Amino acid sequence: MTTADLGRGRRVGVPSTALFTDQYELTMLQAALKSGTAGRRSVFEVFTRRLPEGRRYGVVAGTGRVLDAVENFRFDPDVLAFLREKDIVDGATLDWLAGYRFSGDIWGYPEGEVYFPGSPILRVEGSFAECVLLETVILSILNHDSAIAAAASRMSSAAGGRPLIEMGARRTHELSAVAASRAAYVGGFASTSDLAAGFRYDIPTVGTSAHAFTLLHDSERDAFRAQVDSLGGGTTLLVDTYDVAEAVRTAVDIAGPELGAVRIDSGDLLLVAHRVRQQLDELGATDTKIIVTSDLDEYAIASLAAAPVDAYGVGTQLVTGSGHPTASMVYKLVARAESADPGAPLVPVAKKSSGGKTSVGGRKWAARRLDGHGVAEAEVIGTGEVPDELAGRQLLVPLVEGGEVLVRETLDVIRDRHAAARAGLPLSATQLSRGEPVLPTEYAHGTSGS
């Protein structure tokens, strides 16, 4: 066990990430060690061939977690014993794994950036052996976190500045939930219900009560009084356990007009929110906020734009990526040396069989070209020299050099970067309706997108 600084929050003991790995990474390593190709200098790139259907842009999220995972990728004695006992790889390979430390370089889109089909989101360079092992865990993190951040970004656009609360922990794996809170924050959410996300990442946490609290008491009045007595008049009271109008009356009666907020978790939210707002205003509770939390997605959020709603709580649809629970990123060998000789030049490589899974070989750069108004107009990807006019618009930044992590960013920096990147896209990026990626991907320098 080692400890890692997981962002701005507290240090958490994390186990080695070395087994978050598909077995074939290790058997390929074994065969390459034996054949003498394991040391060939190699370039792997992470990219996606397409965005989820209808989506206008993707959001890079999880990069910080990837860097932690690379640092913690170690084959401890118990892991080596497991691999030996199960006869997964041979002794020579186990010896090699025992000394494993990634010593190569990683470049990538900075976390929070947007991406498009073909964008080289991450580039991992080193020996084949040291790079191939990282495939599975890198993809796990980026595919999960980016899927959640993309949904969060759409929801935060739809919310138009009203705060969003992430509350989906119960709808996904308990540790997925923590990563989802992090990705949601990157995508523009304001807070989370998940205490582990507060602990690990210092994301603001919120929450007051559920229906169970009302049902526990002999009456709704008793429950509200108990809650206000303990949590203060600024708390949020849940008003839809029995009759909403009655509950709102009781709530203001008990907490007074300084009641912080009421929460509505069922019913026709548009209608109920209007009625509750009117009732609160009539009771003098004009500053009491209304929070809605019932099965929201970006479309439901947008449909409530004209409703007197002050904040949205989003659960299921956030943590499941609003219909797209994973990104389709792949990790592909795009170039490798012709021999294990350290000075051998890189040769572009790519799968070539028919069937739609072809890729573009070669070590790539990427830049976002702007139009005359400073708005992004194309994602330009190429190999070789970067054209002068794009040199200042390059997207890849160094993240790891010689195995050392260069970059540690706070989530606020990443979140702000995402907001800026999204704001730099054509306005149609934030339309919720289905459409093509808002930027076309162009291939420069003789590489062609096939």
Added chain:
Amino acid sequence: MTTADLGRGRRVGVPSTALFTDQYELTMLQAALKSGTAGRRSVFEVFTRRLPEGRRYGVVAGTGRVLDAVENFRFDPDVLAFLREKDIVDGATLDWLAGYRFSGDIWGYPEGEVYFPGSPILRVEGSFAECVLLETVILSILNHDSAIAAAASRMSSAAGGRPLIEMGARRTHELSAVAASRAAYVGGFASTSDLAAGFRYDIPTVGTSAHAFTLLHDSERDAFRAQVDSLGGGTTLLVDTYDVAEAVRTAVDIAGPELGAVRIDSGDLLLVAHRVRQQLDELGATDTKIIVTSDLDEYAIASLAAAPVDAYGVGTQLVTGSGHPTASMVYKLVARAESADPGAPLVPVAKKSSGGKTSVGGRKWAARRLDGHGVAEAEVIGTGEVPDELAGRQLLVPLVEGGEVLVRETLDVIRDRHAAARAGLPLSATQLSRGEPVLPTEYAHGTSGS
């Protein structure tokens, strides 16, 4: 940190699960401690109001992980310090949390059982305080794992006895992936690519090589030779990097007719599998198996029933629940004592407002009624006494008594139970087409499903 025995596999250091919790569980606790209701004997039940659209049955999965999570639910000093620093709960609540140990009882459907709308999948009984805290982590585990197991079960039905390999780690959070492997095994999968799942749960792991291995070498022939030299002729060669027919010829040329298998990862699998089978047979490699692995789901698997395919590898669609990445289970207070007096009788409670989120109050039993042929015909749920004719068909079993976990099962026991439970349903259960739940839910003893 404590260690937990996570099934049949190795012991893994796991952190306390206490923070996999929504903040409102703790604020409700604080308010209930202050109002004197925290000690009221309470019954919470986990159930779902509906199956995912079109699904015929659900699969209970994750129960073993829930029991581990309950055992590891402890407020360590660093967690208490966090809660204090962030002012999430008051000092009296922190003192109470410091001594927290679940001391109540848990009953549930045994893991691997099938379930239907309203099935009381888990019942947690104890003081309000000790039970309410467990809501989030219990739902996280059951909602995730059951969603994956349900997809796995459909896929294993569709595969008709051909083995299924779980290989979706790269498409989901790295620890979700481990739980997904476990749930897939429960649902009928044979093996996984995920080494961490092998380590933690002793699920058989498999894997040989990816396209990168072929591209690393100067020719496909060099790559195949390197792989066979190292992994033996019984290995699986990936034949779709360049030209499939050429690759199959090369593969048999190098490995001989004893070649273990070839893998096809792109293209028209039905067509390519037929061609490859014919070619292998012509080359004398009649025992060489064909494994297909390209974006499969249960429908694609079923469509390949007539193809000469020996095994399926499934990734994305498995770990994302084949369109339904989460179950919609909820954790509801269904009964509680009228006072904190330990002898006070239980009173059924339920949310009553309009809006579709109503539930059925009262502490429930459940039984599966059989028809004259021994086939299940209804899921019967009731409160009070169990009718004599159903007494032998009850579904809930004791899992935790007085805080002590009673049940530790191997995954093979759970997997066999699922196969038996599914086999006991009407045949239409395994139809992939959309339909109603294959068993109706009937409410006995005056409770009604509203």
